[in-house]
Structure formats: structure tokens, C-alpha cells
Amino acid sequence: MEAVASVMDKLKGFAKSSCDFVVGLAHPRDKSYSRNPIEILKRLQREAFSDLMKLRDRQDKVERVLSFYKTSKGSPFQEASTIVRGKVDVLGAILLMGDPDQQCTDALDRAGIRTGIGTRFAFETSLRAKDTLLAEFAASQQDAEFTGHRSGGALSLAKVSYRANVNDWLTAIAIPIGAQCRDFSSSTTHQEKGLTDLSSIGPPLLNQQNGCAFGLTVKSSNVIASLAQSVSGPGMQTDFDEIGHHFGTFGQLACPLPRRIRLSLMGLLQVPKLSRCCVKFGALTIPMGFLKRSKAPESLFEASAPPEETISREIVSTGSVALRLESEFDENTRIEGWIEMKDSNPKNLQWAVTMTDDSEDEFGWGMSFSGMLEGPKNWEHLQIESYVKLNLGKKFCLKPGVVYATDRDTRMLALMLRSNLSF
Numbered sequence: 001m002e003a004v005a006s007v008m009d010k011l012k013g014f015a016k017s018s019c020d021f022v023v024g025l026a027h028p029r030d031k032s033y034s035r036n037p038i039e040i041l042k043r044l045q046r047e048a049f050s051d052l053m054k055l056r057d058r059q060d061k062v063e064r065v066l067s068f069y070k071t072s073k074g075s076p077f078q079e080a081s082t083i084v085r086g087k088v089d090v091l092g093a094i095l096l097m098g099d100p101d102q103q104c105t106d107a108l109d110r111a112g113i114r115t116g117i118g119t120r121f122a123f124e125t126s127l128r129a130k131d132t133l134l135a136e137f138a139a140s141q142q143d144a145e146f147t148g149h150r151s152g153g154a155l156s157l158a159k160v161s162y163r164a165n166v167n168d169w170l171t172a173i174a175i176p177i178g179a180q181c182r183d184f185s186s187s188t189t190h191q192e193k194g195l196t197d198l199s200s201i202g203p204p205l206l207n208q209q210n211g212c213a214f215g216l217t218v219k220s221s222n223v224i225a226s227l228a229q230s231v232s233g234p235g236m237q238t239d240f241d242e243i244g245h246h247f248g249t250f251g252q253l254a255c256p257l258p259r260r261i262r263l264s265l266m267g268l269l270q271v272p273k274l275s276r277c278c279v280k281f282g283a284l285t286i287p288m289g290f291l292k293r294s295k296a297p298e299s300l301f302e303a304s305a306p307p308e309e310t311i312s313r314e315i316v317s318t319g320s321v322a323l324r325l326e327s328e329f330d331e332n333t334r335i336e337g338w339i340e341m342k343d344s345n346p347k348n349l350q351w352a353v354t355m356t357d358d359s360e361d362e363f364g365w366g367m368s369f370s371g372m373l374e375g376p377k378n379w380e381h382l383q384i385e386s387y388v389k390l391n392l393g394k395k396f397c398l399k400p401g402v403v404y405a406t407d408r409d410t411r412m413l414a415l416m417l418r419s420n421l422s423f
Contacts, residue, residue, distance in 0.1 A: 107407035112197025116141025179213035199368035364389030
């Protein structure tokens with residue numbers, strides 16, 4: 001600014017001198033007056049004062065504009081900072097089992113062994129001091145934790161969420177893409193990823209893909225309550241070429257107990273809404289069908305409509321209830337146990353007990369004992385797994401371990417190796 005002002009002063013002086021020279025040539029009789037030192041000093045003082053006042057006015061205007069933008073709440077992205085996190089997960093296994101058949105494949109699926117490579121990038125932006133906007137991109141060959149389906153495709157948008165902390169006791173969460181029940185769960189403990197789904201994701205209802213959802217979390221000194229409503233995409237097909245959405249309601253009550261123990265009761269109710277219209281309306285569009293067409297002739301209606309009892313069998317709501325107990329012995333060691341019952345059937349249960357030591361030192365460990373009871377024949381699935389965690393720096397770790405599972409008449413032993421790289 002000083003260099004610019006100096007150049008401007010020199011230009012003004014040159015212009016003034018040129019003007020005085022021309023005036024002196026045109027009016028020789030005023031030459032003595034124009035060259036009077038006192039008059040020249042007075043004129044220069046007046047001009048300098050006028051220039052200083054104009055410069056000060058401009059400076060005041062710039063300062064007012066800057067202060068307005070700093071204090072303005074019109075843009076939520078004002079001074080927003082974005083944090084980028086990445087994760088690469090690789091899981092491989094050597095299976096020791098009988099002749100591969102469909103029964104072995106089903107046992108492997110129920111054991112939750114999802115081998116392959118998964119990649120996830122998360123962009124988290126803080127807005128309005130307390131709110132958070134999150135966008136996640138993922139590509140995976142693994143299970144629904146990354147993409148919601150098995151796919152080896154390119155990196156794609158997996159989740160978008162906005163968390164608004166209204167005050168100290170109320171939080172609102174909106175997820176238009178990639179919602180899961182775990183997004184509304186009030187668990188505060190870190191979930192260490194084991195070798196299988198049964199030891200990694202907690203109750204299975206927390207990991208279900210629910211499309212778009214909106215929920216509220218209310219906190220008090222003794223209880224934390226969460227309630228969410230979700231609508232899944234049109235991914236459900238029936239024998240009559242019907243498509244529909246799942247309307248889901250998730251609720252959870254969490255209560256802290258003495259000695260760093262936490263008890264949670266959660267439930268999920270899903271109600272399908274079928275439609276014979278096979279037209280795809282696109283993302284974030286939910287056809288409700290309030291306006292009906294004029295009635296068709298009875299003959300056409302009777303010919304096209306399936307039996308009424310058939311439709312009643314298809315539209316059946318499903319639900320799950322889970323009880324979860326968490327305890328922390330110290331900053332790294334924790335134990336968790338949960339049990340989930342589906343469709344209010346005590347013969348359809350799934351449970352797990354997991355203990356982990358997520359130490360940031362060179363050595364950590366984890367072990368899990370889980371089981372499953374489902375189906376009309378009440379066959380059981382029992383599973384034991386154990387692993388050792390080797391930390392190679394703060395960002396990379398290896399987890400060699402073993403998994404033994406029995407599923408009806410099938411027995412399986414898996415030698416597994418999981419590696420995680422976070423950045």
C-alpha cells in the first residue's frame with residue numbers, strides 16, 4: 001500500500017507541475033503569484049488533507065464489509081474446516097472344511113466371514129460450531145458395512161448425513177443416503193473390528209441398510225433415548241412382480257450403570273409397502289398412491305387381481321429386539337455381550353460375547369464366542385474366534401487369528417489374516 005501511495009503522489013505531482021507550467025505560459029502576469037512558496041505550501045496542504053480524508057473513508061468502508069462477513073450467519077460454510085479420513089481393510093482366509101457344497105456356503109455366510117478388500121473415505125465438515133456434515137465414499141468386495149451389498153465396483157457415494165446438536169440434550173440426525181440403525185445408536189465405546197461380523201458389528205439390526213432416515217436423540221443424566229424413522233429403497237421383489245419400500249422404526253434406550261457398565265435396549269420394526277407399479281421413480285422419491293384412478297370394469301379387475309389371501313401373506317411386518325451390555329475395564333480393554341430376538345420368536349435368537357484389548361502399543365488381542373438359533377428345526381450355529389493384534393505404527397495393524405464354527409452337521413476351521421490401514 002505504501003508503494004502504491006508513493007507512485008500516486010509522484011503522478012499527482014507531475015500532473016500538477018505540468019498544469020502550472022501550462023498556466024504560466026498562458027498567463028505570464030500570474031507567474032510571481034504561482035511561484036509564491038507560501039501559497040504553494042498552503043495548496044499542497046489542502047490537497048494532502050483532502051486525499052487523506054478520502055483514503056480514510058475508503059478504509060472505513062472496507063473494514064465495515066469485512067466485519068459484516070465475519071459476523072454474518074447467512075452462510076453455514078463460513079470458516080468451515082473439512083477433515084478427510086481414509087481406511088483400507090483387507091481380509092483373507094484359509095478354510096479347512098469338507099467338500100464345498102451349498103451347506104458349506106451357507107455356514108460360511110452365517111459365520112460372517114467376508115473376505116476381500118474394502119476402501120472407505122470420509123469427509124467431515126463442521127458447521128455452525130456444533131453441527132457436522134459427513135459424506136462417505138466406499139468401494140468393497142466385502143459385506144454391507146462398506147457398501148450395503150457385495151460389489152467390486154468403483155468408488156461410489158455410500159452415505160450422507162447431517163448431525164445438528166440443537167443443545168446439550170437434543171440432537172437431530174438426517175441421513176438421505178446410506179442410513180443404518182447404528183447411526184442413531186447412542187453407544188459411546190469404540191467398536192474394535194474383529195475377524196467376522198459376529199464379533200465386529202454388534203447386534204445385526206444395527207447394520208441393516210435403511211435407505212434414508214431421520215432421527216432424534218435425547219440425553220439426560222441417567223437415560224439416553226433415540227428414535228428414528230427410515231424408508232428403504234425399492235429393492236424388494238415378490239412372485240407377482242411387485243416392488244415396494246420398507247418403512248422402518250428404530251428405537252433405543254441406554255442407561256449407564258455403576259463401574260463403567262452400560263445397558264442398552266433397542267428394537268427395529270419394518271413394514272413393507274408393496275406396489276404393482278414397476279416404474280422406477282428415481283432416488284429420494286416415495287410413491288404413496290393417495291389419488292386413485294377411476295374404477296375399471298369388474299371383469300378386468302377380477303382377471304388382473306391375485307387372490308386376496310395371497311397379498312395378505314406377502315405384506316408381513318418384521319421386527320427385532322436386542323439387549324446389549326457393555327463394560328470398560330480401562331481405556332483399552334472392554335467386554336461386550338448382546339442377544340437379539342427376531343419376530344418375537346424365542347427360538348430365533350442370535351448372541352455374542354466379545355472381549356478386546358485395543359491397545360495402541362505393539363500388542364493387542366481379541367476373542368469372541370457367539371451362536372445362532374433359528375429355523376423350524378432349531379439347529380444351532382456356534383462359533384469361537386481369537387486373534388492377536390500387531391500394531392506396526394499408529395496407522396497400520398495386522399490381525400492373524402483363527403475361527404472355528406459348527407453349523408448343523410458342518411464343521412469349519414478358518415485361518416485368517418486381517419490388515420487395517422487408516423489415514
